[in-house]
Amino acid sequence: MRVQTEEWRRFIPGSQMYKGKKTLFYNGEILWDADEGEYLVYDEEEQHSWEVIIVLPGVEVIPEETFSGCDKIETVIMADTVRRIEWSAFASCNSLVFVRLSRNLEVIGDYAFCGCDSLTSIFIPPSCAVIDKCAFYGSSDLRILHVPRHTHLGEGVIERTALIRASPFEVDQYGKYDVNITESVNEWIRNLNGDDDQFALHRACSSFNPITEIIYEIVKRKGLCSFKKENQIDITPLEYLEANPFAEDIDQSLIANRYVLEMMGEAV
Structure with missing residues (x-):
């Protein structure tokens, strides 16, 4: 609710x-x-x-x-x-x-x-x-x-x-x-998601103050597949984002669409 x-x-x-x-x-x-x-x-x-x-x-x-x-x-x-x-x-x-x-x-x-x-x-x-x-x-x-x-x-x-x-x-x-x-x-x-760059998206999506631009920049660097990369307890960034009550304004589908358009050379 x-x-x-x-x-x-x-x-x-x-x-x-x-x-x-x-x-x-x-x-x-x-x-x-x-x-x-x-x-x-x-x-x-x-x-x-x-x-x-x-x-x-x-x-x-x-x-x-x-x-x-x-x-x-x-x-x-x-x-x-x-x-x-x-x-x-x-x-x-x-x-x-x-x-x-x-x-x-x-x-x-x-x-x-x-x-x-x-x-x-x-x-x-x-x-x-x-x-x-x-x-x-x-x-x-x-x-x-x-x-x-x-x-x-x-x-x-x-x-x-x-x-x-x-x-x-x-x-x-x-x-x-x-x-x-x-x-x-x-x-x-x-320290579950540590400082390792491979878990940067996990940290961004589980933040108490997730920011669309930060998440997008990580996805842009790592690709859409990074949303489904599991950490050591098999949790993905997407799972963090969907569960995070402080992330109500973050729309993963909009981030994905923006990424695809940019990769295709379309204006965003």
Whole structure:
């Protein structure tokens, strides 16, 4: 679900139908009392009906366990005011497939997206300083995790995910690895596409701020086939581009058409 920037101004907090989906326009309220095991604002039936969460401008923190276990949520879109996602905020959201994080996010807490079985990709903005312990633990289908090199990663961030199973590290049948290799695993995550020129297009397409001209110049130099070149975990630049929530304005087909026309000597 795409949300235009100008739309933010007209959203009213609360639960309603929006573009055919049961949507919560979230204003930062504490929805759940973990100590008492009580629903504070919406009842259990209501929380388990949400398909989309839109975090409204002004919200800076998503409190712990806020959406934990909301198994119908498919999409989460955050305003760029969000700076922290606390412990288990989206844990066990089994239907979650799309997350657009805040561009100003600083911290992802312990177990924040633990057990999100349907989540296949997530792109971390450069503002993020810390991803805490087991943030994506058990998100079994997670293949793409784009992380800035300066981001500190805790233990077990990608344990029991498709990404660790595709890595060069030894894991057990459940996708768990020895705690002693945590730093090696985390360094591998941060440097997955490295500095090698052969992965220049991978880096451009997975950027939090992909730019058409940069992508085009790389394609022009390497050819259209570069869109389908796999890295060491079998991810192509095109897959990064299609999954990247910050790349909504990048049209691969227009880039390809421009390339063909230029190769034919046509004006672009």
